[in-house]
Amino acid sequence: MHVGIITPRYPPNTKGGGEVSTELLAKKLADSDRISSVAVMSFDGDGTETRDGITIQRLGSISNVLTEWQNLRAYPKLRNRVDEFDLIHAYNMELHPIVGALSGRTKPATVGTLNSYHFFPRSVTMDSPGPLEWLYEMIGHPTTGRLLEYFVRQMDAHIAISEAVRDLYVEFGYSSEKIKVVPNMIDPAFEVRRDIGTDDKDGTTEVLYVGELSVQKGVRFLIDAIAALPSAYRATIVGDGDQRTTLEQQVRALGVENRVTFQGQVPYEEVSSKYGLADVFVHPGIWPEPFGRTILEAMQAGLPVVCTDIGGPADIVRNPELRCEPGDHEALAASIRYASENGATIGERNQRYVENEYSPATVVSEIIDLYERLLDGERV
Incomplete structure (x- = not known):
């Protein structure tokens, strides 16, 4: 053929x-x-x-x-x-x-x-x-x-x-x-770490988002969720877009500048290192996104993944405790906490799942x- x-x-x-x-x-x-x-x-x-x-x-x-x-x-x-x-x-x-x-x-x-x-x-x-x-x-x-x-x-x-x-x-x-x-x-050439769990990192939980900074990606609700969580929770936001300035203003208004870091656009071949430093991956979209390649990558890296219950990402993340209503930062915070507390078990299961199904x-x-x-x- x-x-x-x-x-x-x-x-x-x-x-x-x-x-x-x-x-x-x-x-x-x-x-x-x-x-x-x-x-x-x-x-x-x-x-x-x-x-x-x-x-x-x-x-x-x-x-x-x-x-x-x-x-x-x-x-x-x-x-x-x-x-x-x-x-x-x-x-x-x-x-x-x-x-x-x-x-x-x-x-x-x-x-x-x-x-x-x-x-x-x-x-x-x-x-x-x-x-x-x-x-x-x-x-x-x-x-x-x-x-x-x-x-x-x-x-x-x-x-x-x-x-x-x-x-x-x-x-x-x-x-x-x-x-x-x-x-x-999944991309079999995507470099992953298989030793990521919830080991003590100075008592902090590192939360990661990778993607565009646009309204429909819902990053503002992730920032609200971080502000609602204990100070041990920190977020790294990888990506750029027309909402970056607005999101940076939100971070300052909430007083969480020391807990939320914007890293801008990162080349695809360097993204794996960001997953390797994280404890939880979050996809907080508020629209029916068709899929979610970053979710697959995070699962390959052995991370627990939290997403909103809408669109393609909800097809990938099967655990209901790790899905929440779009635009609900309190529910998002609760799912992040659950993911952090059960990270090692969920991460290992995620690796097996994507390597088989995808x-x-x-x-x-x-x-x-x-x-x-x-x-x-x-x-x-």
């Missing part, structure tokens, strides 16, 4: 966890004896290279401002290339419409991973649109936006990376019969099974 992966960006060009997941998928497909070849087509530069057994074709740059224009620009670059593949897998959403538009030919079959809510109204992501985005929300989304979404639906199948994603897409009218839930996989062997096998069913003319 010859597989082509279409994505706006491919490492080393990254925007977030989606590109990391794309590279992992490509590598593991290329390693499988059920796949003959893998090629990636991206729009983040020029040139062709072969790396890790994968042909990477960078087909020039296209606008990342307007999705309609992105897809129009991508069409002539893709239409004469896709027929060389048995199956096309679209990743990272922006170019899903053009892949859907290329569906319906004798060849290839098409699959799109649903790893964001790119074509949904901003109300779904709890994002505050800027002036141009507000204009698109009012004019583009009800018109050309609907056309884009129509083409996304034309793909032969969709992979939802969590049950929460599947449920939301079905709610918006996508066919449940075309959606298969397959989570993201291993590349398990995840890629499910994806290839789906490919083969589609090529045999079967349903998802």
Whole structure:
């Protein structure tokens, strides 16, 4: 089977966890004896290279401002290339419409991973649109936006990376019969420590957050939770975003400057050291986030993980004591305390859990099974 992966960006060009997941998928497909070849087509530069057994074709740059224009620009670059593949897998959403538009030919079959809510109204992501985005929300989304979404639906199948994603897409009218839930996989190359517990670190509990500093990530509730906990609890916040100044002001207003540290953006290859110094990982989001790669990483590092009971993260964190209502800092504080007091046991269980349920062997096998069913003319 010859597989082509279409994505706006491919490492080393990254925007977030989606590109990391794309590279992992490509590598593991290329390693499988059920796949003959893998090629990636991206729009983040020029040139062709072969790396890790994968042909990477960078087909020039296209606008990342307007999705309609992105897809129009991508069409002539893709239409004469896709027929060389048995199956096309679209990743990272922006170019899903053009892949859907290329569906319906004798060849290839098409699959799109649903790893964001790119074509949904901003109300779904709890994002505050800027002036141009507000204009698109009012004019583009009800018109050309609907056309884009129509083409996304034309793909032969969709992979939802969590049950929460599947449920939301079905709610918006996508066919449940075309959606298969397959989570993201852990990165086996991610360096982890296996000796992390709740050993005494001068009597402190180190709480870690890794991610964007935006409203929907709910970091303000983590800061409130730290302020509500005893002084032995400290938080390290890794990441950056438009809310950083506001969050720093909140820290000063609560008088917890000596207990909350902002470390800014950290390169992906250096993040593992942050997990190694932590006792508890917290994901305090207040929106239905599609997944949560940082949660997998924290579990690989042997950490107990606390999250809010919404979206994809709640699919991963199964222990109800470690989930709480979004926006409830007192419940978040109680879950952090529980995680700290039971850290060693929970951390060891988390390592075993993600290594079994989210291993590349398990995840890629499910994806290839789906490919083969589609090529045999079967349903998802």
